Amino acid sequence: MLFITTSALLFLWACQTKNKNPQLQSQHEINNNWSFRQVGEDEWLPAKVPGTVHTDLMENGKIENPFYRLNEHDVQWIDKADWEYKTTFETDESVLLYDRVQLDFKGLDTYADVFVNGTQILQTDNMFREWKADVKELVKKGANELRIVFHSPIKEGIKKYDSQGFEIPVSDNDLAKIGQVEDGKKVSIYTRKAGYHFGWDWGPRLVTSGIWRPVYLKAWDKACIENLQIVQHEVSNEKATFTAVFEIEAEKRSKATLSVLNNGTILASEKVQLEKGLNKYPVDFKIQNPQLWWTNGLGEAHLYNITGELKTGQRTFSEETRIGIRTLELVREKDEQGTSFYFKLNGHPVFMKGANIIPGDVFLPRVTAEKYRTTIETAKESNMNMLRVWGGGIYEDDTFYDLCDENGILVWQDFMFACAMFPGDTAFLENVKQEAIDNIKRLRNHPSIALWCGNNEILAAWYSWGWKEQEEAKNKENAGKIWQAYTDIFHKILPEMVEKYDPGRSYWGSSPSSGLGVPADLVNGDEHYWGVWWGKQPFETYATHLARFMSEYGFQSFPELSTVQEYAEPEDFDIFSDVMKSHQRSSIGNGTIEYYMLKEYKQPKNFESFLYVNHILQAEGIKFGLEGHRRSMPFCMGSLYWQLNDCWPVASWSSTDFFQKWKALQYYVKKGFEPVLVSPYVDDLKFKVGIINDRLEKVNGQLNLKLMDFEGQVVWEKASLVEIPANSSGDYFNENRYEFLYRKNTRNLLFYAELVENGKIISRNIIFFRPFKELDVPHPNVEYTFEKTDAGFDIHLKTDKLAKNVYLQIGNEKGFFSDNYFDLLPGGRATVHLKTGISEEKLEDVFSFRTLDDAF
Known part of the structure; x- marks a missing residue:
């Protein structure tokens, strides 16, 4: 009992x-x-x-x-x-x-x-x-x-x-x-x-x-604070002004004093007359010399602990919340191409780098605080500043938003509607209204909440997937009822609730779209691009199919072998076995992975090699999108790939699997979202090197470029001093690619670019000029040594020739590599940090590595 x-x-x-x-x-x-x-x-x-x-x-x-x-x-x-x-x-x-x-x-x-x-x-x-x-x-x-x-x-x-x-x-x-x-x-x-x-x-x-x-089970006397809302007004270097809105449930009419405190210091106090029932009471206050809340990569995500106190007679009741002081707006302005779609934080346009997330388990109570913490640590470590909470899942637990607040991760928050039309009866609409009120009130004090979005892909389904025509062909009257329910929910109830309960934030009717009820195009709103995958378009189109904000795009991979072993037996280790097909829910899934793989690589020699190559395939494909979107700023101002996580062990679009192990894609994302990125790329007849600077100050550095063969012989190089303006993207090398590569053996050639600032390499990148299956990649001699550290080991590696996609493993032991699936240049060295609790003797026993040439 x-x-x-x-x-x-x-x-x-x-x-x-x-x-x-x-x-x-x-x-x-x-x-x-x-x-x-x-x-x-x-x-x-x-x-x-x-x-x-x-x-x-x-x-x-x-x-x-x-x-x-x-x-x-x-x-x-x-x-x-x-x-x-x-x-x-x-x-x-x-x-x-x-x-x-x-x-x-x-x-x-x-x-x-x-x-x-x-x-x-x-x-x-x-x-x-x-x-x-x-x-x-x-x-x-x-x-x-x-x-x-x-x-x-x-x-x-x-x-x-x-x-x-x-x-x-x-x-x-x-x-x-x-x-x-x-x-x-x-x-x-x-x-x-x-x-x-x-x-x-x-x-x-x-x-x-x-x-x-x-x-x-709750119990109280006289009155209690049901909700404490902090409404921000003006922000300057000298002060920030607010209203604390106390929502108080009172048992009877009585006098009370309401106070607002920050870490025990009273900021404001006001006497009020409580009325029996549920009522709201505003108290204005200000914070002097405010420290601003910034997203990951731009500054500290500073938080203030605010306490609201209710005193009736000698009794004092209080409720605590946290706030971040920042200005944030979704900027929608007409320009030469259409209408902008970007977020301005504390007066600065910010390119949003991140991913979509789904619930961390089908069985939600198993999503622990530790699992949430790992998710947000992964996002922060991967240089993200935004996550989209997708509309087919849940409004996440408070812990998730607290962690986003603390780590400077903005949240694109969908309401929970996705890929379906919905009923429009009175009871259903009232239920939706109360759901919206509950969750807006619960989440509105979080500085991480950037946007409320009505739904996922329903507008696209109605206008672009053929639903409107199909329903009108069946029965125009019923089609009208279906669309009326849509407008009642997403054009009326939800925006009205946002305006009433969280008026400082923007509402976006549907993702993707170009405005309320306006289907998506490429110049006025956000876009979900699935031409790669569903349309079997080449990876390169990720970098050319551009919208103002890319809120979904993705490519699949299986998890690594240790995760596959959690749901399958060796006799299932074939992508077309019943078990593998059941753990693949895309209708074109495993065949599409194989289709793209064989365009870039030869057939892997076994199932484990297939998984490894699949990880690289996914990472290399999404790399086109990450970098292409960033190079196109300020036209495009957001890149949220699908998806960060999984809800069960499965082949999916995720960059970390159900057990939160990083796939190759997550390591590529970490590099692709670096604050300063050097990005060599092919643009039709041109070969270019772009540099993106997300910092709010300019970068002065040296750009070093090299063409070298796989044995390390340099056939061309160039160094130049560059000044990259703050918050910018531009090209810093531009040549005719055919002239640049004239009479050069591109089967045995790579292009290397690095940006050096104050003697330190702050970004590096490599590009090849052919699919891997057409490259003459030699077998490298990779040597390594271990050095014990407080948290695990430093692994020092060196190679004589190009070591392509070096993949480090420690069997089924627990550990995390700071880098993996990376290219090691001929004659190059690298140090990878391994966080683990295993002994050096055990590490010697379980450590292994492979390179891409081993897979075929």
């Missing part, structure tokens, strides 16, 4: 009198002694809360790991069943003396009936919302039962599907066939639940239910 006593209460707010009497507002998490069962069955099993039905069934040995081999297909019955959870908690009389006692459910997935001591207190239908219920009249001294019945999201969805009267278009990402849903009905759109649970072209179909976020 869960005992809640005066001595055991945990406190959310610092709620104490001047004389330090016992605190008067409490919060306790109800997370112990839960059990669950399938409705209709007798057996109760232990459950973990927060958790999910699937993970609880796994813990009790009732199902096998759905990620392993083809097990996913054997657990599709779970989402057709109803499930029941219960626990008993005890309260003593002191809890019942509070004016208010409340149960707060941070996340219930999804259709749930909630009972306390046999009385129903809630009926929920949205996993994205927070649900609260007053229970003072229901809880009693001693034992209290909390029971939650989860109804099948599939059965509930089918009811709504059948009552709709016509079919609403949904993309093939709703894997109803795999889910064995009645008549293949795509019911995901009727339930306010993470879309990717129903399947996606990188994820499994595992439609789970459960108490996915914490449950709290």
Whole structure:
């Protein structure tokens, strides 16, 4: 049983009198002694809360790991069943003396009936919302039962599907066939639940239910602060002005004092008259000589700890939040090409470098704070300054946004709608409205939130995927209803909620688009480019298909062998085996990887070599996009590739796999997003070297260029002093490529560029003039030594000839290489830092490396 006593209460707010009497507002998490069962069955099993039905069934040995081999297909019955959870908690009389006692459910997935001591207190239908219920009249001294019945999201969805009267278009990402849903009905759109649970072209179909976020019992007297919003006004070097908006739930009319503090120092204080019920009270304050919040690479992400205090009589209640002082605007101005689309931070246009993210697991309670931390550390280490939270997943946990705040990572925040039209009935629209309010209020104080976006690719589906024509051909009246629901949600409800609850931020109706309800083009908004992959266009088009902001583009790879071994057996090690095809959700997936691979490389000699070459293929392909987008600034001002992470072990577009291991792409991204980048490239008849400088000050340096063969003989070189203006992109070498390469053996030739500042190489890059399969790459003699460090080892490498895509490994041991999959020039040396806890003796035993010539 869960005992809640005066001595055991945990406190959310610092709620104490001047004389330090016992605190008067409490919060306790109800997370112990839960059990669950399938409705209709007798057996109760232990459950973990927060958790999910699937993970609880796994813990009790009732199902096998759905990620392993083809097990996913054997657990599709779970989402057709109803499930029941219960626990008993005890309260003593002191809890019942509070004016208010409340149960707060941070996340219930999804259709749930909630009972306390046999009385129903809630009926929920949205996993994205927070649900609260007053229970003072229901809880009693001693034992209290909390029971939650989860109804099948599939059965509930089918009811709504059948009552709709016509079919609403949904993309093939709703894997109803795999889910064995009645008549293949795509019911995901009727339930306010993470879309990717129903399947996606990188994820499994595992439609789970459960108490996915914490449950709290709260109690307080007289009044409490329900929400504290910090609204920023003017910012100058001398001061920044704000309004703290206190949202207060008061039990009765009374006088109070509201104060705003920074690290204990009072910034402002105001006397107010509290009114019974929920009301808002503004308090203006200012911060002198403010330190600004900057994105990663431009400065410190400085944060202020702000406390809002509510004093009624001798009782003081408080709530804390953090803010970053910065100005941020989405700039949409007409110019010669169309309409700009860029973010201006603290008065400076900033090129956005980053990726799209999806939820870190299908089973969301397994996404720990440590996993979030690794995600954001990866983004920061990779020189990113923006992540897009994609609309088919979830509004992420507070921990994610806190880490983005701390590390200077802006967040493009989608609302949770993707690749489908949605119902437009009154109840659904009201549910969406409340979902928006909950999440805008929860996230609006975070300086990392850059933009609210209505949806992912729905406008594109309607106008560019043929949905509009198809629906009008079937029934024009129904097509009108479908489009009306779209405009009600994305042109009315969501922008109105943003304007009302977070007016300082921009709203963007759909990604990609060129404006509210305006389909995407290349000159007025953001773009998702999938000509590479779906259209089998060459990688080079990444650098020429340019829009004002590239918010999606990508190419797939399998994870490394150690991850593949987590879901497959050696007999599955063929990309066209049933297991490999099941862990590939793109309809053209494995064949497309092979198609592109054989354009650039010979057939790898075995499955492990295929994985290695696939990593390099993905990285080299996306490199065209990363660099091409940056070279085209200021026309293009953002490059967010698809995708940073995975929700299960799978072949996908990710740059880190489910276990957060870096693929080759992540190492390429780290270099491609360096603040200063030297970028040699072919532009039709020209061969050029571009330099991009994201710093807010100019760079003076020396540009060194070389043509050399694979044995190290230099056949051409040039050095020049260059001055690169702040926040700029330009070409610093421009030659006719045919004249430049005239009578040169490009099968045995590379071009090397480096930029040196104050004696230090700040950027280097290599380009080859043929596909790898046409190069005469020799077998290099690579030597290495280990040097122990506090955190692991320095690995010193040298080679006699070109060592292409050096890949360092330590078997299945845990560790992280500071660089990998890199080219080592003939006669060159490199030092790679290995962070690991293994001994030198163990390292000697497990360390290995390979180069690309070994793969064939």
